[in-house]
Amino acid sequence: MYDVIIIGSGVVGALHARELSKYPLSILVLEKNNDVSMEATLANSAVVHSGHDPKPGSLKAKFNLLGNRMYRQLSKELHVPLLECGGLVVATSPEEEQVLDGLFERAGVNGLLENEYQMLTREEALILEPNLSDQVSKAMSLPTTAVTFPWEMAIAGLENAINNGAQLLMNHEVTDITRSEHGFVVHAGGDVFEAKAIINSAGAYSAHISEMLHPKFFTITPRRGEYFVTDNRFPIVQTVVYPAPGKKGKGILATPMVHGNTLLGPTSNFVDFDAQHQTTPEGLNEVRNNITKTIKHVPFDKIIRSFAGSRPTADAGDFIIEETSPGFVNLGGIESPGLTAAPAIAKYVVEELVIPRFSVLPKSDFDPIRKKRVKMHELTINERNEHIKDNAKYGHIVCRCETVTEADLDAIHRPVRARSHGRDQTAYRAGAGRCQGAFCSLEVLKILSRELNIDPIDVEYKPRSFVLAAKTKGAQ
Ligand SMILES: Cc1cc2nc3c(=O)[nH]c(=O)nc-3n(C[C@H](O)[C@H](O)[C@H](O)COP(=O)(O)OP(=O)(O)OC[C@H]3O[C@@H](n4cnc5c(N)ncnc54)[C@H](O)[C@@H]3O)c2cc1C
Known part of the structure; x- marks a missing residue:
């Protein structure tokens, strides 16, 4: 029995996991894809909006402003770049x-x-x-307008939550939820889990998840x-x-x-x-x-x-943030400015809606810091040499456009384990440069295949989309 199950590992689910991991609770994040944050959080404008634009009095207006004011501290703690460009x-x-x-x-x-x-x-x-x-x-x-790196924010939030005790399961699509005596029974990826509370942060599929328990009350388009x-x-x-x-x-x-x-x-x-x-x-x-x-x-x-x-986009025209039935929090229609608002929504949901059910105090040993990843292109030549002395993989440049080394591609062994070629390309920038992977794609494929111990043909680019189509005649 988990205390809280979070459905979806976009930036909203990720920051809820981190906020919850400040408390002595058992937390499980269930993600349907083979990697985290592959939906709205992967492809957006990345702007931390100031809060000037949403309709006054709306939840979007409230959480946009609050979220904007949290980003600097959050980015510092999680070592996610923030361009304070206005x-x-x-x-x-x-x-x-x-x-x-x-x-x-x-x-x-x-x-x-x-x-x-x-x-x-x-x-x-x-x-x-x-x-x-x-x-x-x-x-x-x-x-106060700024620009973040949304995918890294989600990955960093999850890594930090995992380091503080949360669990994450990818390839676990939630297909059914029922009520039980003590909370909920959740069917996902062929497994069955129990939880006392659920946070539905399934993005475009949040209405679908909500309807597993409630009559339809919002639609997402x-x-x-x-x-x-x-x-x-x-x-x-x-x-x-x-x-x-x-x-x-x-x-x-x-x-x-x-x-x-x-x-x-x-x-x-x-x-x-x-x-x-x-x-x-x-x-x-x-x-x-x-x-x-x-x-x-x-x-x-x-x-x-x-x-x-x-x-x-929800038909209500605003964010839906509510405990729709005891222990079940619906987060629907979290479109723009959802990336900006995410930390503030997480703080509100956790402190006002979830924690009162458990009557627990924050943990004294919560560590807010996610260790900084080494990024070779940011370092001086002397600093690079120091890293290469420690780990020769820092001397193997995989992506020449963005100076990404083999050691940078350590995501397979990090708390949020990378499984897809797309993650290396988007989050770690191998292939994100001018040549768009023309030179490094094959090298990334070889590294993933070796580290995951799978055939290159089975390396996915994105969920259910493979890098290689078929073996050529004569290939082993
Ligand atoms: C074009 C565009 C531009 C934007 N620009 C900005 C901007 O500049 N600034 C800003 O603040 N916001 C912006 N946004 C909004 C922002 O991107 C979103 O609000 C935010 O990413 C939503 O995060 P999420 O975690 O709710 O959703 P998602 O990132 O979509 O995550 C939902 C997760 O739930 C998973 N899931 C779904 N169904 C299931 C299931 N049954 N079981 C398990 N897992 C499931 C999905 O696989 C996914 O990983 C923009 C959005 C778009 C699309």
């Missing part, structure tokens, strides 16, 4: 200037402090972001966002540039990423579940056509990748 919402017409005035008022109502939002003339905005388009006439500055990523040797912007918001939300942004790349996007279109991760010519053209409205000198020839992510 943001600018820009207007390019008199109509948009009016929208900006409304947004300025909203920022104040949402609780941003006076020094956290400021209206700027074009000239003042150009000092913060020289690459604004010629059409930009006015801008609202949001200095995927809202796809498509993006371009540009080469990190050609940074385009130094601050997050938002257009004036419209019917489709925050619009198409230019975002500087923590690794130096620039993200252009996302679009916002409701789609079927099976189309949520697909890019389309129409979507990518929408990005191309809109981005030049707010910034100039966009090096379209330096685009190295496109991708799509999917927002789990």
Whole structure:
């Protein structure tokens, strides 16, 4: 019998696991995929929004602001990069200037402090972001806007939770939940677990999980966002540039990423579940056509990748954060600003909804620090040599574009064990550079196959998607 089962290992589930691991409770995270955070947390804009934009009085507004104020400390404790670059919402017409005035008022109502939002003339905005388009006439500055690395935040949160006693099982899709005398019986991946409380953080599938116990009371529709990523040797912007918001939300942004790349996007279109991760010519053209409205000198020839992510949009139009029946907490519709809000939602759910059931005090031996991973590209030559002396694998460069060594790819043996080629590529940056894995993919495949002791043909890129299609004639 577990005290708490968390369903889903996205950033929301991960930070709930970490928050719960501050207490003397047994915690199990169940994840359906073969790796953690492979859904919304994997593919988004990575922006720690200031809180200026959500509808006043909504849960999104409340938890966005609280979450934003937690990110610096959290990033420090978990050693996750945080680019404190600020943001600018820009207007390019008199109509948009009016929208900006409304947004300025909203920022104040949402609780941003006076020094956290400021209206700027074009000239003042150009000092913060020289690459604004010629059409930009006015801008609202949001200095507390930052950029994180969402996947590493989720992995780091889980690693820290595991180091503090939580457990994680991947390849465990929850297929049924029933009530029992003492709580719940959960069927997942062919196993049966019991728990006194459940946190449903299954993202796009949260309504499905909720319906295992309750009558349907919310619906999730995927809202796809498509993006371009540009080469990190050609940074385009130094601050997050938002257009004036419209019917489709925050619009198409230019975002500087923590690794130096620039993200252009996302679009916002409701789609079927099976189309949520697909890019389309129409979507990518929408990005191309809109981005030049707010910034100039966009090096379209330096685009190295496109991708799509999917927002789990609830029909309620707001986050659903409630104990729907005793011991069962539903977290539905955690779309943007869910990444920003995640630490604050976790703190609220754990402290206000879960812990009162158990009447326990925080552990005295909770360790908030996740050990820093060595990243060779951040080190001086002397520091690199020291590491190579200790472990020769630091001398074996696997990915030349991003200077990722064999020792960097130690994720297979870390608390949140990597199982997929995609993890190495996205979280550890092997293959994330200019050549997009043309040189290192095979090497990563060999390392995974060797360390997992499986045939190369069985190495997955993402869940149920393999790197190699078939053995060629004559291969062993
Ligand atoms: C295009 C886009 C742009 C965004 N930009 C931003 C931004 O800039 N800033 C911001 O704050 N937010 C942003 N967001 C929102 C943010 O990404 C999400 O709010 C956040 O990632 C949600 O995390 P999650 O853990 O709830 O969901 P997910 O990351 O989707 O995790 C849910 C997990 O549950 C698992 N699961 C599902 N069903 C089951 C089951 N039956 N059994 C076991 N496991 C299951 C899934 O496999 C998955 O791992 C954006 C989202 C998108 C898509």
